[in-house]
Amino acid sequence: MAKVNVGRxxxxxxxxxxxxNSELLTRNGNRCFNMISSPxxxxxxxxxxxxxxxxxxxxxxxxxxxxxxxxDAQRIRATNAPAIQIITEGACHLSAAQVHQALQKLxxxxxxxxxxxxVGNLVCPSSFELGExxxxxxxxxxxxxxxxxxxxxxxxxSKVLLINKIDLLASALVxxxxxxxxxxxxxxNKGIEIFxxxxxxxxxxxxxxxxxxxxxxxx
Amino acid sequence: MAKVNVGRxxxxxxxxxxxxNSELLTRNGNRCFNMISSPxxxxxxxxxxxxxxxxxxxxxxxxxxxxxxxxDAQRIRATNAPAIQIITEGACHLSAAQVHQALQKLxxxxxxxxxxxxVGNLVCPSSFELGExxxxxxxxxxxxxxxxxxxxxxxxxSKVLLINKIDLLASALVxxxxxxxxxxxxxxNKGIEIFxxxxxxxxxxxxxxxxxxxxxxxx
Numbered sequence: 562m563a564k565v566n567v568g569r570x571x572x573x574x575x576x577x578x579x580x581x582n583s584e585l586l587t588r589n590g591n592r593c594f595n596m597i598s599s600p601x602x603x604x605x606x607x608x609x610x611x612x613x614x615x616x617x618x619x620x621x622x623x624x625x626x627x628x629x630x631x632x633d634a635q636r637i638r639a640t641n642a643p644a645i646q647i648i649t650e651g652a653c654h655l656s657a658a659q660v661h662q663a664l665q666k667l668x669x670x671x672x673x674x675x676x677x678x679x680v681g682n683l684v685c686p687s688s689f690e691l692g693e694x695x696x697x698x699x700x701x702x703x704x705x706x707x708x709x710x711x712x713x714x715x716x717x718x719s720k721v722l723l724i725n726k727i728d729l730l731a732s733a734l735v736x737x738x739x740x741x742x743x744x745x746x747x748x749x750n751k752g753i754e755i756f757x758x759x760x761x762x763x764x765x766x767x768x769x770x771x772x773x774x775x776x777x778x779x780x
Numbered sequence: 781m782a783k784v785n786v787g788r789x790x791x792x793x794x795x796x797x798x799x800x801n802s803e804l805l806t807r808n809g810n811r812c813f814n815m816i817s818s819p820x821x822x823x824x825x826x827x828x829x830x831x832x833x834x835x836x837x838x839x840x841x842x843x844x845x846x847x848x849x850x851x852d853a854q855r856i857r858a859t860n861a862p863a864i865q866i867i868t869e870g871a872c873h874l875s876a877a878q879v880h881q882a883l884q885k886l887x888x889x890x891x892x893x894x895x896x897x898x899v900g901n902l903v904c905p906s907s908f909e910l911g912e913x914x915x916x917x918x919x920x921x922x923x924x925x926x927x928x929x930x931x932x933x934x935x936x937x938s939k940v941l942l943i944n945k946i947d948l949l950a951s952a953l954v955x956x957x958x959x960x961x962x963x964x965x966x967x968x969n970k971g972i973e974i975f976x977x978x979x980x981x982x983x984x985x986x987x988x989x990x991x992x993x994x995x996x997x998x999x
Contacts, residue, residue, distance in 0.1 A: 599818040600902050600931060601923025628903065630929050651933060653872065653903040681931070682903050683819050684847065684872040703922030703945070704820025710849050712819060712900070714870060726922070732951045734980075761953075 578657030582692025589669035598699035600681030695720035709745035797876030801911025817918035819900030914939035928964035
């Protein structure tokens with residue numbers, strides 16, 4: 562039982578910081594979303610486009626989680642949005658304590674919305690609450706349409722599923738049944754919102770932006 | 781320090797089984813490779829093609845690791861190769877003890893080579909030895925060329941890097957600099973063998989097969 566108890570303690574410590582983060586974000590009127598996916602599904606590209614397209618309408622900040630490098634934070638800062646990079650040095654997920662430290666460095670009172678881009682990993686990050694209002698799972702069509710069935714945890718817990726890189730479907734080089742993914746995700750999570758998008762071409766992004774704007778009215 | 785000690789104990793228990801697996805495989809003359817990648821990089825498709833193309837030359841068995849479903853084992857068995865499915869029910873990596881159980885169910889004395897297809901996760905599986913002769917990391921070009929820099933652990937530890945889905949490069953829908961990936965991977969791991977391949981079209985697979993055949997002469 563030793564292993565289980567220690568696991569429990571780690572989760573409890575995480576939940577304490579998750580609550581602190583949630584309180585801090587609520588106090589500043591920030592809506593916060595925790596973005597989770599496999600490596601290379603296009604999370605950063607999605608964020609860059611979202612920030613640019615909503616510039617002047619929604620003030621967005623970003624906490625970037627990566628095992629190594631600040632490549633992603635640099636890409637976000639190129640849009641002029643504030644971004645804090647957390648380098649986990651090998652850890653497979655962000656912890657609420659790490660996010661808590663990052664929040665101290667962001668101008669929260671000048672932001673409407675905060676995205677936390679988690680470490681690229683479809684499994685572990687789903688078990689660690691960070692104080693967010695909701696999780697956004699991203700699945701690229703290049704990853705295949707069996708992923709909700711094979712990695713159900715994150716699809717069951719997310720408010721939104723962004724099916725990204727739909728521009729690849731037209732190439733006929735990728736086998737991906739969008740309807741299968743929608744059905745499998747909804748079997749796990751009746752209320753999940755699903756937006757097929759291409760962060761590269763912009764296709765489908767308007768519906769995602771509309772959803773984000775509605776979230777602001779709930780703050 | 782409690783956390784560190786427990787982590788150490790888990791690794792030690794894992795290493796005990798990894799040694800047992802290694803001894804069992806050596807006794808049966810099996811070469812064994814642990815295949816690790818993000819979800820959806822094409823590990824199963826690579827294995828299906830490899831098994832089919834080497835049929836009659838190399839007798840291959842597979843241990844499949846997935847969080848849920850036996851979709852992948854079914855795909856392997858359709859080639860007539862023996863495959864044992866391990867369902868981890870949420871765990872983010874295969875353990876050597878799980879593989880040890882699976883090995884009991886395989887006709888090892890009738891096999892030349894065993895592939896272990898790990899859970900789709902570019903981070904955690906790299907820390908758990910399973911008793912393999914080497915790790916094979918798979919990276920799909922759709923995941924982007926910054927992955928060795930951002931997820932260095934598995935690239936540093938692998939014998940082979942398979943850069944998969946290179947047929948997508950021709951579509952011009954994917955930005956991926958093969959030379960950048962080769963340089964970044966070799967900076968982490970001077971001896972790593974790198975094969976750009978398409979499991980879909982077969983391009984580049986011959987070099988991978990040649991490498992596998994050379995491994996058999998080392999058994």
